[in-house]
Amino acid sequence: GSLVVSAQDLTEDEFLKSSVRDRTALYHDPLLDAPLDSLVKLYRGAERVDELIGLYRSHVEQYPQDAGAKTVLIRLLRRVDRGGADEMIASAVRLHPDYAPLQYVLFRFLEDRGDARATEALSRAIDLETNPARRNEWLEQLLQLSEGASARDLASQQFNKLLAVENQSVDGLLALARLMQRYQFWELSITALSRAKTARPGPE
Numbered sequence: 001g002s003l004v005v006s007a008q009d010l011t012e013d014e015f016l017k018s019s020v021r022d023r024t025a026l027y028h029d030p031l032l033d034a035p036l037d038s039l040v041k042l043y044r045g046a047e048r049v050d051e052l053i054g055l056y057r058s059h060v061e062q063y064p065q066d067a068g069a070k071t072v073l074i075r076l077l078r079r080v081d082r083g084g085a086d087e088m089i090a091s092a093v094r095l096h097p098d099y100a101p102l103q104y105v106l107f108r109f110l111e112d113r114g115d116a117r118a119t120e121a122l123s124r125a126i127d128l129e130t131n132p133a134r135r136n137e138w139l140e141q142l143l144q145l146s147e148g149a150s151a152r153d154l155a156s157q158q159f160n161k162l163l164a165v166e167n168q169s170v171d172g173l174l175a176l177a178r179l180m181q182r183y184q185f186w187e188l189s190i191t192a193l194s195r196a197k198t199a200r201p202g203p204e
Contacts, residue, residue: 010046018042019052030071031101031134040079049080067096074105085109100128104138111145119145123154127161132172135162136179143183159188163195170199 010018019042022035043052056073060066070092077085086109093106103125110118122142129135139162143155162176173196180189 015042015046023055026072027068030068030075031104036072036075036079040076044080052076053080053082064095067092067099067102070096071099071101071105074102078109098128100125100130103128119151119154123158126158132175136175140179143179155183156185156188159185159192163188163191168195168199170196173199 019039022039022042025032025035026039039052040049043049053073053076056069056076059069060073063069070088074085074088074092077083077088089102089106089109093102096102103121107118107121107125110121119142122138122145126135126138126142129138139155139158142151142158145151159176159180173192177189177192177196180186180192
């Protein structure tokens, strides 16, 4: 038979296991795409999308400080084209101004609308993000948007901030230098490369 199992074919137990697995992944990282897609597909297939939205809504009502769950709920509402995401983004960003994933979701929202403030939101997300790999990924998005002089200024501020971080690894500095070169921030890339030289442990 076919290997593709539709949600209707799952027992309630299998359905819940699958749901819990995806929700746990999103609990640890609310910006992941794969578990969100899988969750939407699971509940859509069983015609239970309202139930999924209800799960997150009641959680957020019960734990208003859970910025991660709000981030997932906003992404979920946008993914299934339900109303309410706009108001929720506005109130969540006000309530959790220092939470990087929400700033990133705000960026995507503003970018979709062609709002000029999108780059500011992305720049703020980069400021707040502590994971270097994700920060570089976002920085690259900022650079792709930075046709205009103002966005280029933002990008160069970001690079300077990242260069100012103490005790960076050689790999981190080289990744940064590559990014700078790709978008023609030549002087900054020279600084990053010379930092990388001094960061590298010398011969024994």
